[in-house]
Amino acid sequence: MIKVKNKKVVRKLAEKSFQANKARNLIAIIAIALTAVLFTTLFTMGSGAVESIQQAxxxxxxxxxxxxxxxxxxxxxxxxxxxxxxxxxxxxxxxxxxxxxxxxxxxxxxxxxxxxxxxxxxxxxxxxxxxxxxxxxxxxxxxxxxxxxxxxxxxxxxxxxxxxxxxxxxxxxxxxxxxxxxxxxxxxxxxxxxxxxxxxxxxxxxxxxxxxxxxxxxxxxxxxxxxxxxxxxxxxxxxxxxxxxxxxxxxxxxxxxxxxxxxxxxSLDGGTLIAFVSGLLLIVFTGYLIIYNIFQISVMRDTRFYGLLKTIGTTGKQIRQIIRRQALVLSAIGIPGGLIIGFFSGKALVPLIMNNSTYAGSAVSVSPDALIFIGSALFALVTVLISTFKPGRIAAAVSPVEAVRYTDVSVKRTEKLKKSTRGAKMPQMALANLGRNKKRTVLVLISLSLSLVLLNTVFTLSQSIDMDKFLSKIVDTDFLLAHADYFQNDFYGLENQTTETFIQAVQAQPGFEEGGCLYGGREKMFAVEDEKNTTQKYNINVHGDFIAAVYGLEGLPLKRLELIDGELDFEKLASGNYILEGVQLDDNSVPKMDKIHFAVGEKVTLYNYQGTAETLAEREYTTREFTVLGHVAIKYYANSDRCGWDYNFYLPAEVYKTLVDQPAVMSYAFNVFKNQEAEMESFLQKYTDTVEPVMHYSSKFTSFNEFSGMRNMVIIIGGALSFVIGLIGILNFINAILTGILTRQKEFAMLQSIGMTRQQLRKMLMFEGFYYVLGTCVFSLVLGTVFSLLVVKSFCELLWFLSFRFTLQPLLLTWPFLFVLGGTIPLALYAVTDKQSIVERLREAE
Amino acid sequence: MSILETINLKKYYGSGDAMVKALDGVDLAIEEAEYVAIVGTSGSGKSTLLHLLGGLDRPTGGRVVVDGREIFALKEEELTIFRRRKIGFVFQNYNLVPVLNVYENIVLPIQLDGSEPDKPYVDKIIGMLGLESKLNNLPNNLSGGQQQRVAIARALAAKPAIILADEPTGNLDSKTSLEVIGLLKVTSRQFKQTIVMITHNEEIAQMADRIIHIEDGKIVGGESK
Incomplete structure (x- = not known):
């Protein structure tokens, strides 16, 4: 191929046609900037979360x-x-x-x-x-x-x-x-x-x-x-x-x-990775919808110009270059702004994620990593290039002959007849007008619907977060007192037991209803004989018995044991001849019955070392036989030492104390009278801050707050994302309406010359806006329902604390707002463009 | 009494040295049912005159009186409504609404006025212009001559007092041109409508009752036949 020095003239053409498209440029720059904002926010959030977790x-x-x-x-x-x-x-x-x-x-x-x-x-x-x-x-x-x-x-x-x-x-x-x-x-x-x-x-x-x-x-x-x-x-x-x-x-x-x-x-686990990648794809798609639309419209409008260029010998490749050049210039303006805004919005969102993760309390740090910016800029640029590729090809393929006849408003020749005599009522005309460029109309509808569907998904998710399910798993009683180590899953025994002074202080508080100690610890673990278990190779002591966690419960926690099978007869238990075996629950609170070791009625032999001699060997290895009275649920956060043992047993505290020389108070569970929760909470906070700083507590209400925090996070992050995508959708809508008005200036002039009043024209435009909105409503309703039922529902089934709750309310709530936009935007744009007289418009270059 | 009258009508564009006097004191009176052709070189001001007659543009000075009404005394919206009742336009490039079919295009001005079309009357026009078989077609599927016939039907359908035609045959071949003008003449005569038409075509101008020559924004001569 012969190399010709034509770069310069191509650049010049690109610049000139760039300058001629001021309105398009502005919208395109905003669109590109918003796309970059989305990318940067996502990248910043991602890297901020990783960085903070790493530091923690x-x-x-x-x-x-x-x-x-x-x-x-x-x-x-x-x-x-x-x-x-x-x-x-x-x-x-x-x-x-x-x-x-x-x-x-x-x-x-x-x-x-x-x-x-x-x-x-x-x-x-x-x-x-x-x-x-x-x-x-x-x-x-x-x-x-x-x-x-x-x-x-x-x-x-x-x-x-x-x-x-x-x-x-x-x-x-x-x-x-x-x-x-x-x-x-x-x-x-x-x-x-x-x-x-x-x-x-x-x-x-x-x-x-x-x-x-x-x-x-x-x-x-x-x-x-x-x-x-x-x-x-x-x-x-x-x-x-x-x-x-x-x-x-x-x-x-x-x-x-x-x-x-x-x-x-x-390392990012699968779920996070999927969320991240779908976030990326969503943004690419959103960006594509608008940038493609903008360029496609602009190419259509300039078809004659490209036709002319081809007539005088410009190659298709050069026309593609002209369009790509314009896209690059627009990106050069739009992306940097978007990067900066995106970085700060991402930075603002990281603490929200962190506060709701297991890393709560750690300092959050997000540093402006060059990678974030390079990555976001690259993705934004790729989105722009993907989006302008097709319009570029369309422009390059323009036939010089057809171009002269082409106008944006042409109706395809395939539609020969239109059987209607209802005629020129404003609503019908408006509807027909939207049908002129079906593809564009559909793209705008998708673009607008996208944010609505996302918004609805976000709210469905936040609604589906099941407070009861979550709370019943995390907390059993109103409050639980223990050494701070216990809450770090590190309760050992006497050295970090719950202090008597703390318990007494709490009992003396007004509002205290009832409570009870839970005894346990791994200082001197129990062991259990189980000849049936031949698979377990760990947690076996020198006698060949399996290590077992045995808890002694009194008062409230004893009463709150949840029976799975057998019976829960406190008198029988108090006799010292019976024992309850604990069963782990899965995430959905279903007991794992395959994990139990003893059937109801079966005899269990427990061993433990007694005496205070220095080494275990010197102590007495005692035996005690019980009959399994029933199975009860192990509430990991409420009545276990949070270590997850294979053998778990529950006894009344009195019986437990007879087995252990120095019983250690693992935790103290209690309830308060209604409406006294806040006072108790503030008392506990003050007490653990000043009097016994190593003591700690958990409460239904702090868990509740944590949980609302999580819900808020979903809403805030999802809401922010929906907002930006919504903005892009509205921008797309504005662009479509504006182009619709600009390309039909002459048609409007003609309509006015044959007697259409401004009022009627406005009415027609308003109807066009309404039809967009109506289409968006229908489309988002269908898509939202389908998405909700197919994707969100199955997602909810994956996570135990989610119970799918179908809702379309957020979607419906946006409709009035949409209709206001659909009515006002066309009118506002018409008012802005309605500057020329009828004659000027009629004369405008054919 | 004249159906259409202009008194010292002026239209200037720009100001100072760059001022263009598109119309510079035009006095004109056109009688009811008269067929007038306006001829002149391009840039002579004939299109400006036609636009002012139809109230599409506002003059720098002077008056236009249509059917006894001083049109520029009307407010914008009143003028539009007056125009769609009294004046029909036919443009060189037809200016049909692409999304409406032939019938809908024809009755559009009537419907814009909020009235029901006079069915027998509209059918009669359609019949005279030979558009019966095309009523469901979209404008893009019609030839130029057919489109212009639709435009004429649209101009006539609202029973206007005056039809203003801006080079209606400019895009048509000479045979079709004569045919279309013939139809315009026949139908307007039938319904006693006044026609003011700009044309370059000498042959077509000769079909008019009167030819008005316009040069540099002034009428340089009118001949009545």
Missing amino acids: SMRQAGGDGHAVLKYITAEEFEAVKDHPLIKEIAYDRVLADEVKNSEFLKRRAEFWYLDDVGLKLAFSEPTSGHKPAAENEVIADTKTLQLLGVPLKVGAPLTLTLDIRGEEVKRDFVLAGWWESDPAFNIGKIVASRAYVEAHGDELCNTYQEDNSTTGVIKAYIMFKNSNDLEGKLKRVITESGYSLDENASDYLEHNVNWSYLSTNF
Whole structure:
């Protein structure tokens, strides 16, 4: 093919015809910008959620390094630190085996030296005060200081009781600074200065290899340049620095990569991925509907122009270039604006998602990642190019001869006859006018309907969120008291049991109706003999018996046990000869009967260690035989230790106490009188904040709120999406009406010259608007119903807390609004365009 | 009394040096049932005159009196209504409504006026113009001559006092032109309608009762036959 320098003239043509299409350009730019807004919002939300989850996991893991070398010596640190793969390495030194202050019984605190990188990676840079410098200066997190009773004041004195290789040492320090405790991180941290390390060089000598003492060991957190193949990089760092990966070698370095960076920990699960991809497709489709429409209309209007170009020798390829060029210029204007708006709207929506996920309470962070912008811009651009491809081909295919005769308003030749004598009533004319370009009309209808269907789906989903189903699963009684660890699924026994003082304080409150303790714990687990079970290979003790969770219930929780089969006879139970076996429930609260081990009436032999001797072996392995009286439901959040054991039994507290030397109160469940919930709630909040901070509670009402939060999230995010897509739909409608008016200027002039009044013309236009709306109503009703019944319904069946509830109410509620729009937009546009006199319009270029 | 009269009718476009005097003091009187042809070179102002006669445009000065009514004294909407009752238009490019079939196009002005078509009368026009078999056709499926006949039927259907025709044969071949004009003449005579027609076609102009020459916005001569 001969290369010709025609770029310039093509560009010029593109520019000229670009300038001639001001109204189209404006609408197209807005449409492209809105499409970019949608993409950026989606990408920002996606990346923000991943980023926040990642950081939260890192905090839980207690450090932000990609990897860590543990228990190393100063020499080892020196040998490793300059490895080229390492971007940053933190020098974190343990200064004591333990901090023995009694205040830290419930929440451990550690005593460290961290260098600047270490402070940064551990999120421990002081937010008030300064980094420790003098030998006696320390910084700590606020919760630790609160437990110590140290005021948040630079210079405040504090004494630490340190365990240095088994030796207790008391040292006095002053506070130099502090940072806010991370709620996700349940260990306190006190950080001393470099001067302290130097002053105590002798006692900080690393003897971990010999006596497993951690005093003086160094933990080196490492950041690589990126998080790819962390395992491989870490191994290279170790071996290339001259150390071994062999656990038994003397030069072995203990190491591991940060699990929060392992892709499995935050990989998008199938559902999220599907949601994300369908979001992308929806946006591409929405964008396509309007951008295609705009360009298709514009090409139709310019058909004569393209025909003329072809007559004088422009090739189809060049015409396509002209159109693509215009699309690119419009994108260059529209996309950047959309990216910025989209980023901020996405950023605003992330906290909403996070607050309703398991990561609630973690700080939310969204950084403006170049990838977000590049990705969104790319998707927006691709959408524009897809949308302008066909119009470009249509323009390129224009035949010069036909072009001269072509007008946008032509009626296809295939329609030969129209049998009607009803004639020229405004409503009929309007209807006939919409039929002129059926494809365009349909596209506008789809575009308008899309947001309505989405809106309806969002509301159907939010309506389908089944509060009762959710609450009955999460909470059983009005309130549940327990140690904070219990709610972290980490209840152990006496050490973190629910305090008697807390229970008494609650019982003394007005409004308290009735309650009862639940006893349990895994300090001294029960075991059960079960010869039928040959498959289970874990949780077996030395005697060959299976570990079993046994709970002792009193009062309210005992009464609230839900019987599945057998009988629930409290007198029989109190005799000490009967026991209830717990059965797990599935997500839909159906008991998993295949998981039960004993039939009603069957004998069960429980074993447990009694006595207070140091080791289990020295204690007495006692036996007690029961008869299974019935099966009851295990309410995971209400009457279990939240660990999910294979064998579960329930006993009245009195019987339980006879089996256990020191029964531990796992939790305390209680109800309050009606209308006293709020007072109790505020009492509990205050009490757990100030009096016993390690105690915690859950309540029906906080769960209720959490749940409304989730519902609100669905509505807000879905609503926002529907709103933008709705805007695009309206824009499409405006574009269609505006084009309809502009291309028919001459026809309107003719109608007016034969006696159509402005009033009649307006009426006709208004009817056209109404027909669009009517079509949208019908279309969205059909599509909304079908979508609701086919897709949303089956989605609801997938998630246990959703019970499909059919609704079309949101759809119906938008109709009046649509009719107002359908009536006013054509009139407003007509008023704007109705500037020329009839004669001017009649004369307009043929 | 004249059915149509203009008094010192002026239409200027632009201002200052760029001012174009499209019409510069036209006095004209046309009698009822008269058939007048307006001829002139392009840009002479004949189309402007026709538009002013039909009340499509407003003059810079002067008056137009149709059937005793000073039309520019009427308000916009009143003028439109007056126009659809008294004046029928026939354009060079037919200007039919593409989404309406032939019959609907013909009765459109009547229906716009909110009245019912006078069925026998409309049928008679349709018959005279030979459109009986085409009533259900859409305009795009008709030849130029057929379309123009529909346009004429539409102009006649509302029984206007005056028919204003702007080069009605401009897009037709000469045989069809004569045929269409012949029909226009016959039907208007039958219903005692006045015709004012712009034309380039000398042969067609000769069929008129009177030819008015217009040059540079002024009438330069009128001849009555």
